[in-house]
Amino acid sequence: MREFTYTKAADAAEAVRLAAAGARYLGGGTNLVDLMREEIERPTALVDVSGLAQGITEHPDGSVEIGAATRNTAVAAHPRIRRDYPVLARAIVSGASGQIRNAATVGGNLLQRTRCPYFYDVAARCNKREPGSGCDARQGFHRTHAVLATSAHCIATHPSDMCVALVALDAQVHILGPAGARVVAVADLYRDPGETPHLETVLGPAELITAVRLPRAVDGAVSTYRKVRDRTSYAFALVSVAAVLRVVDATVADVRIALGGVASRPWRARVAERELLGAPAEPDTFKRAAEAEFRSARPLPDNAFKVSLAPRVVADVLKGLSG
Amino acid sequence: MSMMQRATEALNRTLPDRDVDPLTTARRVVGQPVSRVDGPAKVTGGAAFTADVDLPGMAFASLVPSRIARGRIRRIDVTRAAAAPGVIGVVTHDNAPRMDTPVLMTLTAKGCAFIDVAPLQDDVVRWNGQAVAVVVAESQECADAAAHLVHVEYDADAARTSFGDLQSEAVFPADVLGEPPEITRGDVDGALAGAAFVVDEVYSTPQHHHMAIELHATVARWTPEGKLHVWDSTQALVRTRHSLAHAMGLPEEDVTVTCRAVGGGFGNKTVWDHQLLCVAAARVTGRPVRLALRRKDAFRMTGGRAPSRQRVALGADAAGRLRALVHDSVTGIVHENSPEQVSVPARHLYAADTYRIGQKKVVLDVVPNASMRAPGDSIGSFALESAIDELASRVGLDPIELRRRNEPAVDPTDGTRFSKRHLIEAYRRGAERFGWQERNRVPGGQRDGRWLVGHGTASAFYPYIRMPGGKVRIRITADGRAIVSAAANDMGMGTETVQVQQAAERLGLPIDRVGFEFGDTTLPESPIAAGSAQTASLVITVAAAAEELKKVLLKRVPRRSALYGLKPNDVVYRDGGLRHAGDPSRAATFEELVGEAEYVEAVGSSPMLPLEFMKYSMHGYGAHFCEVRVDAVTGETRVSRWVACIDAGRIINPKTAASQIRGAVIMGVGSALMEEGLVDRRTGRTVNASAAEYHVPVHADVCDIDVIFLDLPDPLTPMGVHGVGEIGIVGVAAAVANAVYNATGVRVRDLPITLDKIFTGSGAS
Numbered sequence A: 001m002r003e004f005t006y007t008k009a010a011d012a013a014e015a016v017r018l019a020a021a022g023a024r025y026l027g028g029g030t031n032l033v034d035l036m037r038e039e040i041e042r043p044t045a046l047v048d049v050s051g052l053a054q055g056i057t058e059h060p061d062g063s064v065e066i067g068a069a070t071r072n073t074a075v076a077a078h079p080r081i082r083r084d085y086p087v088l089a090r091a092i093v094s095g096a097s098g099q100i101r102n103a104a105t106v107g108g109n110l111l112q113r114t115r116c117p118y119f120y121d122v123a124a125r126c127n128k129r130e131p132g133s134g135c136d137a138r139q140g141f142h143r144t145h146a147v148l149a150t151s152a153h154c155i156a157t158h159p160s161d162m163c164v165a166l167v168a169l170d171a172q173v174h175i176l177g178p179a180g181a182r183v184v185a186v187a188d189l190y191r192d193p194g195e196t197p198h199l200e201t202v203l204g205p206a207e208l209i210t211a212v213r214l215p216r217a218v219d220g221a222v223s224t225y226r227k228v229r230d231r232t233s234y235a236f237a238l239v240s241v242a243a244v245l246r247v248v249d250a251t252v253a254d255v256r257i258a259l260g261g262v263a264s265r266p267w268r269a270r271v272a273e274r275e276l277l278g279a280p281a282e283p284d285t286f287k288r289a290a291e292a293e294f295r296s297a298r299p300l301p302d303n304a305f306k307v308s309l310a311p312r313v314v315a316d317v318l319k320g321l322s323g
Numbered sequence B: 001m002s003m004m005q006r007a008t009e010a011l012n013r014t015l016p017d018r019d020v021d022p023l024t025t026a027r028r029v030v031g032q033p034v035s036r037v038d039g040p041a042k043v044t045g046g047a048a049f050t051a052d053v054d055l056p057g058m059a060f061a062s063l064v065p066s067r068i069a070r071g072r073i074r075r076i077d078v079t080r081a082a083a084a085p086g087v088i089g090v091v092t093h094d095n096a097p098r099m100d101t102p103v104l105m106t107l108t109a110k111g112c113a114f115i116d117v118a119p120l121q122d123d124v125v126r127w128n129g130q131a132v133a134v135v136v137a138e139s140q141e142c143a144d145a146a147a148h149l150v151h152v153e154y155d156a157d158a159a160r161t162s163f164g165d166l167q168s169e170a171v172f173p174a175d176v177l178g179e180p181p182e183i184t185r186g187d188v189d190g191a192l193a194g195a196a197f198v199v200d201e202v203y204s205t206p207q208h209h210h211m212a213i214e215l216h217a218t219v220a221r222w223t224p225e226g227k228l229h230v231w232d233s234t235q236a237l238v239r240t241r242h243s244l245a246h247a248m249g250l251p252e253e254d255v256t257v258t259c260r261a262v263g264g265g266f267g268n269k270t271v272w273d274h275q276l277l278c279v280a281a282a283r284v285t286g287r288p289v290r291l292a293l294r295r296k297d298a299f300r301m302t303g304g305r306a307p308s309r310q311r312v313a314l315g316a317d318a319a320g321r322l323r324a325l326v327h328d329s330v331t332g333i334v335h336e337n338s339p340e341q342v343s344v345p346a347r348h349l350y351a352a353d354t355y356r357i358g359q360k361k362v363v364l365d366v367v368p369n370a371s372m373r374a375p376g377d378s379i380g381s382f383a384l385e386s387a388i389d390e391l392a393s394r395v396g397l398d399p400i401e402l403r404r405r406n407e408p409a410v411d412p413t414d415g416t417r418f419s420k421r422h423l424i425e426a427y428r429r430g431a432e433r434f435g436w437q438e439r440n441r442v443p444g445g446q447r448d449g450r451w452l453v454g455h456g457t458a459s460a461f462y463p464y465i466r467m468p469g470g471k472v473r474i475r476i477t478a479d480g481r482a483i484v485s486a487a488a489n490d491m492g493m494g495t496e497t498v499q500v501q502q503a504a505e506r507l508g509l510p511i512d513r514v515g516f517e518f519g520d521t522t523l524p525e526s527p528i529a530a531g532s533a534q535t536a537s538l539v540i541t542v543a544a545a546a547e548e549l550k551k552v553l554l555k556r557v558p559r560r561s562a563l564y565g566l567k568p569n570d571v572v573y574r575d576g577g578l579r580h581a582g583d584p585s586r587a588a589t590f591e592e593l594v595g596e597a598e599y600v601e602a603v604g605s606s607p608m609l610p611l612e613f614m615k616y617s618m619h620g621y622g623a624h625f626c627e628v629r630v631d632a633v634t635g636e637t638r639v640s641r642w643v644a645c646i647d648a649g650r651i652i653n654p655k656t657a658a659s660q661i662r663g664a665v666i667m668g669v670g671s672a673l674m675e676e677g678l679v680d681r682r683t684g685r686t687v688n689a690s691a692a693e694y695h696v697p698v699h700a701d702v703c704d705i706d707v708i709f710l711d712l713p714d715p716l717t718p719m720g721v722h723g724v725g726e727i728g729i730v731g732v733a734a735a736v737a738n739a740v741y742n743a744t745g746v747r748v749r750d751l752p753i754t755l756d757k758i759f760t761g762s763g764a765s
């Protein structure tokens, strides 16, 4: 039996101390434990952080802070989240299953790993799992894989729904590490694969996610999440769109768009946003802007459909929000 | 077909039919929607499955799968695994006991294996994922962890892994279920060329995997005397015993196989390598061993539906009558396995002046395909029934009317008479329930908000099969109850309930006075539960046992009894006893007849070879009606309405039978919209070997499924019944494809119908 130690952290400081000594953080375990069963992750020590910082705090400045151990279900059910950040509530409930969302934490969701089947199969080559071994997905099955910011070494996607909404909301991650606390935008938490696809985030050794903070909701904006998938439930996104839109006098006054299923990270569609800001809020504009986002796409044979599908979904979502 | 077979058939056609079963119209218990007798145990978690079997001193096994598709093991190093904590032993080809080839599954053979070589007998690797070692340890966790420590080096050979790439090497198999692999009549190519309307297309279906909720599990225990007891998740107790006895070189009576509950069989709970490996591991370690497959093992070590490529060419005259029907198909296959019988529906569904119906095989180095709910028929009907729909739109006819115009008077290729065939009636009733007249008639013409709405229909079809052989024992106890016993199998479809019902009807008892004992080879030998044949096979055998029992009971009639001196033909079972057929006043209860004894029993045998289906064309039929909604922007397709009208003879229990049809429709929707085993052509490895990545419908994908049974008995079958386990899946994928075409104007001929195929096809916005 592959043995590991298990400690339940009393507080964040203790968790960081244990992690600095080599322990891995354990949230709900819905991803990490699966990967341990497959021997893809082989921690020798676990520090359970699922009992830390749970809860949702509403700050006077209008921002909302979500403790990293808050369960996905609790976030999606919170009245304030549902009222001011419907895109987040909808993204969460479109993911996984009720049972998994009840166990999964916000911190764990942010750091869940890709669902690329070659990553999951220790018999396959995967640069993320075994740096330098190669990428079997590129010439293998890659219908679900990324088309944006991929590299020769990796075409895996970040699979989360929740994180796509967080990126669209300009949320920030609060981090505590051996060297102290810091804050990073969720959009900046992830790295592009480049030559080091095994390095997925900017977190340093033993850095703990303690909270996620949502800035005050944009006044007068509407938001939603649309997930396109192969079955109605319990399937990862082929393409997903989180959008926040404010239209004034038929003109786009504010727009934030993030995409799932198309990149190694929840993808902020900055090109499209730039084209849209100040432009007429019309289907044609939406479509052109969304297509512009995918000009840099590098599709492969099986996932080329995403390059035409994603802009159509973006345009449709914006049309729905503006109409 | 051999001369001998032809002669037998010719002779057989002159034989008289069996008498119609008098219970064909009985309605006291048969025909009632009785709830599952095993229901409470299943929903409360009380039912024990094989992986729940826990024996004193039991050890746990974990398998090491190969990583190449074909080649040899150069070196296998078990030192680290053997030294790992809790490990009792490691079995490889170096120390495995000698095992004989397990007997392959065919209709008439006594085995039920799909792999024609016993595992660990040599250093050859035959497919990617085949077990090359078994680790046995004190706990499952220890075994699983140590399995990762077995170090294997391979010399890989070039492997045949891609069905698509190897099409040019397709050859005819020896036969297709005993029939010639290809049958022809007339100048079909000429007729096709001269037809007023032609459809000539290629349809393809991928490898499908079984996803029964219960994973395969085996527990093996050797007794000190060298006898073997195996608990196994199986749908073929007696054949499993035969296969294992043969492999281990034991007399059959030294092997016992037990299985009380199975969480889904669907044709895949048969003999694979894992049973032999478990038995071998128990032999080598001297401990009882439990081997439970993990989901990924079930994908890579047991087979499902073979991939297929099928050309269907139809030529029709101006009125839509078929002048030519071509079904040239190819399926993947391994070794000597039976080919997936995709050409069967085309042999029986339509009258055509000329035809060529046949199938070839491409041999692959992958896990052997097995039977999977309506093997062949389900995917064969996808091609045929899609093409019929395409022809209907070309001719400009309602697809039901097109079918009516091509309805044969006798079996279109055998020339035999139908024992019963109510296909057009099934269409009539189903269409009425579905509201087919109000359907969308213009492809892409009906919209509901973001959804494009479409309607489709297709025929269901499945052969009637009755398994030869088998015995049943009926015991009447002193308190007048009946216990019916057979080594039968209940994979969750309601065998126990339906057997209680039919035996109660036969014996004139209420159902709460009848018990059904099954699931163990110490009981009278019973056939495999496959081919949707178990119910009919048992009904006829219970009838035989009931006749034997009459003799035994009548012998016990005392002189003073009103029944004294009567012959079996004079009496009938009625009101918990026997009664004179013509004089209700002459009767005796079972209690009276059993008298002082503890019980009275008789054994009956399945009366004769199922010759009836050589003389008649005996099939079940049905009509599927489906509504789909296709997202106009994304192409996401969801099934929103379903009506299935089924002509499967007399229905013993409309509740359990409707569940069988519903389950089959759900499985068919999976094959239509999402199921696809991804075999990497470079390695021959199934890449999406998990429940998260291999999609089957979840609750949210399933709509209400309205099931109608015509409930018209087949006069040639016991109680008028047909099987209901498989027919429901046949035609489902085509009905969905036809509805998707109706919704979008896009015809998808390659399963599964995923959104990218609709979307790139239509360019709709």
Ligand SMILES: Cc1cc2nc3c(=O)[nH]c(=O)nc-3n(C[C@H](O)[C@H](O)[C@H](O)COP(=O)(O)OP(=O)(O)OC[C@H]3O[C@@H](n4cnc5c(N)ncnc54)[C@H](O)[C@@H]3O)c2cc1C
Binding pocket: A024, A025, A026, A027, A028, A029, A030, A031, A032, A033, A034, A049, A068, A069, A094, A095, A096, A097, A100, A103, A104, A105, A106, A107, A108, A109, A110, A111, A112, A113, A159, A160, A161, A162, A207, A208, A209, A210, A234, A235, A236, A237, B692
């Ligand atoms: C079958 C299945 C289907 C799914 N479908 C979807 C889906 O459709 N959409 C979707 O978005 N997700 C889906 N998921 C994934 C699910 O959302 C994640 O498994 C879950 O969010 C992970 O959260 P957790 O708390 O269980 O993380 P864990 O498994 O506990 O941890 C995951 C990672 O995060 C690290 N970690 C945990 N907490 C912290 C912290 N506070 N600070 C730093 N590191 C931390 C762990 O060390 C580990 O590396 C699915 C999962 C399964 C099993």
